[in-house]
Amino acid sequence: MHIAILGTGAVGPALGRAFRAAGHQVTIGTRSPEETRSRPEWADSDLPLAAYPDLRADLFVNATNGAGALAALQAVGSALDGKVVIDTSNPIDHSQGFPPVLFTSFTESLAEQLQAALPQARLVKMFNTMANQVMTNPGGLSQESTIFVAGNDDEARQTAAGLAADLGWTDVFDLGDLTAARGLELWIPLWIRLYVRLGHPMFNLKLVR
Amino acid sequence: MHIAILGTGAVGPALGRAFRAAGHQVTIGTRSPEETRSRPEWADSDLPLAAYPDLRADLFVNATNGAGALAALQAVGSALDGKVVIDTSNPIDHSQGFPPVLFTSFTESLAEQLQAALPQARLVKMFNTMANQVMTNPGGLSQESTIFVAGNDDEARQTAAGLAADLGWTDVFDLGDLTAARGLELWIPLWIRLYVRLGHPMFNLKLVR
Numbered sequence: 001m002h003i004a005i006l007g008t009g010a011v012g013p014a015l016g017r018a019f020r021a022a023g024h025q026v027t028i029g030t031r032s033p034e035e036t037r038s039r040p041e042w043a044d045s046d047l048p049l050a051a052y053p054d055l056r057a058d059l060f061v062n063a064t065n066g067a068g069a070l071a072a073l074q075a076v077g078s079a080l081d082g083k084v085v086i087d088t089s090n091p092i093d094h095s096q097g098f099p100p101v102l103f104t105s106f107t108e109s110l111a112e113q114l115q116a117a118l119p120q121a122r123l124v125k126m127f128n129t130m131a132n133q134v135m136t137n138p139g140g141l142s143q144e145s146t147i148f149v150a151g152n153d154d155e156a157r158q159t160a161a162g163l164a165a166d167l168g169w170t171d172v173f174d175l176g177d178l179t180a181a182r183g184l185e186l187w188i189p190l191w192i193r194l195y196v197r198l199g200h201p202m203f204n205l206k207l208v209r
Numbered sequence: 210m211h212i213a214i215l216g217t218g219a220v221g222p223a224l225g226r227a228f229r230a231a232g233h234q235v236t237i238g239t240r241s242p243e244e245t246r247s248r249p250e251w252a253d254s255d256l257p258l259a260a261y262p263d264l265r266a267d268l269f270v271n272a273t274n275g276a277g278a279l280a281a282l283q284a285v286g287s288a289l290d291g292k293v294v295i296d297t298s299n300p301i302d303h304s305q306g307f308p309p310v311l312f313t314s315f316t317e318s319l320a321e322q323l324q325a326a327l328p329q330a331r332l333v334k335m336f337n338t339m340a341n342q343v344m345t346n347p348g349g350l351s352q353e354s355t356i357f358v359a360g361n362d363d364e365a366r367q368t369a370a371g372l373a374a375d376l377g378w379t380d381v382f383d384l385g386d387l388t389a390a391r392g393l394e395l396w397i398p399l400w401i402r403l404y405v406r407l408g409h410p411m412f413n414l415k416l417v418r
Contacts, residue, residue, distance in 0.1 A: 099388075101315035106398070107305075145417040175402055179308075183399030189315070190392030193384055194416065203418035208354040209407055 003163075004029050004050070004057030006072045008036045011088055011132045012063035016047050018136035022166040029055040029076065052076045059084045059159065060121075066091040066110050067103070070117055081120035084156045086163070087111045087181075088127035088135075090188050099192050104185060111181035115152065124151035124160040125181040129191065131201030138168045138204075145204035146171045150180035173207055212372075213238055213259070213266030215281045217245045220297055220341045221272035225256050227345035231375040238264040238285065261285050268293045268368065269330075275300040275319050276312070279326055290329035293365045295372070296320045296390075297336035297344075299397050308401050313394065320390035324361065333360035333369040334390040338400065340410030347377045347413075354413035355380045359389035382416055 003019050005012045006029040016026040026047060030036040033049035042049075052075035060080055064072045066089040073080060091110040093103040104110055115123040126149045127135045138145060147169045151157045161172040175184070195201055211234040214221045225235040235256060239245040242258035251258075261284035269289055273281045275298040282289060300319040302312040313319055324332040335358045336344045347354060356378045360366045370381040384393070396414075404410055 096316075106310035141417045143415075143417050145415075173406075175406060180399075180402045183402045186395040186398050189395050190389075193389045193392045197382075197384060198418055203416060206352075206354075206415040206417050207403065207412060208350045208352050208415050209412035 001025070001059055002027070002057045003059050003061060004055045005061040005063050006052065006055070006076065007063035007065075008042070009063070009065065011127075011135070012061075013045065013047060014132035014136050015061060015063060015088070015127070018167050019163070020047075024166070027055065027057060029072070031072075031075070055079060057083070059086070059163075061086045061088060062114070063088050065089060067093075069110065069114060073114060073118055073121075078120075080118055083121060084124060084153075084159050085114075085118070085121045086124045086126050086160050087114055090128050090185055092188065099189065102185065102188065106182065106186075109178070109181035109185045111150070111185070112178055115178055122151065122153040122156035123178060124149060124153075124156050125178065125184055126150075126160050126164065129184055129187055130204045131195075133201055134204050136167055138170070140202060141204060144171055144206060146173050146207040148173050148175050148180070148184055150175040150178055150184060152177050171206070210234070210268055211236070211266045212268050212270060213264045213285075214270040214272050215261070215264070215285065216272035216274075217248075217251070218272070218274065220336075220344070221270075222254065222256060223341035223345050224270060224272055224297070224336070227376050228372070229256075233375070236264065236266060238281070240281075240284070264288060266292070268295070268372075270295045270297060271323070272297050274298060276302070278319065278323060282323060282327055282330075287329075289327055292330060293333060293362075293368050294323075294327070294330045295333045295335050295369050296323055299337050299394055301397065308398065311394065311397065315391070315395075318387070318390035318394050320359070320394070321387055324387055331360065331362040331365035332387060333358060333362075333365050334387065334393055335359075335369050335373065338393055338396055339413045340404075342410055343413050345376055347379070349411060350413060353380055353415060355382050355416040357382050357384050357389070357393055359384040359387055359393060361386050380415070
């Protein structure tokens with residue numbers, strides 16, 4: 001499958017390399033491919049880059065930061081229509097210092113805001129509950145842990161779950177429609193606290209049931 | 210240890226029976242012992258009842274609903290001074306229908322509100338992340354899961370962790386000061402969604418690290 005990933009921070013390239021290792025074709029979307037390629041960490045990367053308006057793929061992954069997610073997806077535009085769009089981002093507001101707060105509310109998640117703005121896209125929330133080192137290497141933890149998927153389109157959730165399986169995920173839990181993204185995003189303050197206490201990002205939750 | 214538990218709903222009596230089975234003395238606090246004893250589910254209970262102003266113990270547990278927590282603790286009053294007070298409640302607002310929202314904010318938890326109102330008590334947040342059936346029987350799940358403890362007083366957190374161990378908890382994770390209660394309470398929307406999807410409350414998270 002040809003997967004386009006929006007975002008050139010830590011998450012986008014990590015997922016890009018992992019999807020490519022799993023046999024997928026990957027393009028990384030960015031506002032300016034020239035600017036991105038000029039950064040030291042991108043100089044030796046062989047991940048293909050494309051400007052947002054030129055991004056075409058079978059499936060899209062938003063790996064921008066939460067504050068930039070809507071603008072990035074709107075820059076891709078109608079190429080998202082009908083496509084599965086996996087949103088990995090979190091609505092983190094750093095403006096009030098540490099720890100950050102969320103810029104959403106208890107009654108609307110960022111993923112729901114993105115779906116409302118892009119009604120023809122098939123939004124799926126996945127990957128936002130963990131660090132990229134865990135997303136791309138679930139077997140690197142001491143035992144099996146859980147990844148969650150939420151979205152309004154049943155087939156889109158199944159497609160996203162299949163991609164998680166391609167990366168080695170063996171416990172993919174289907175939360176149903178996109179309102180579940182509220183809970184997945186509200187998990188982030190506890191994730192941040194755990195990160196501070198553990199001193200490393202190699203952790204995740206296992207849903208024991 | 211003599212443990213007083215505020216609250217006569219599902220959580221209070223369940224914790225009371227479990228602490229008693231673990232060898233502790235238990236008194237259940239209520240606004241009106243006569244009214245509580247007149248309820249069908251309390252008619253045959255041998256758990257001792259006491260009115261809030263008469264409640265005395267070595268350690269207190271708040272098992273009221275979140276909306277009533279502050280009033281209940283204030284009704285106990287100065288008997289809480291210097292004592293460990295374990296807050297199991299969640300700031301759930303049912304007024305807007307299902308799913309409920311929280312009546313707190315991203316920058317203040319209910320536990321912090323209670324600590325601010327009762328500065329002489331040694332507040333510890335624990336037990337709020339799971340159903341009472343799991344609190345009192347962690348071994349009833351298919352594998353080990355995690356319970357979290359947060360509070361400003363190191364010794365109080367250790368005391369609470371010891372009580373969890375008395376109930377069979379083998380993975381008690383210390384989150385540090387009471388600001389961590391924000392994350393623990395923000396977990397509830399995801400807990401509610403998981404409860405709906407699983408159709409039962411016998412689940413919990415394991416912190417895999």
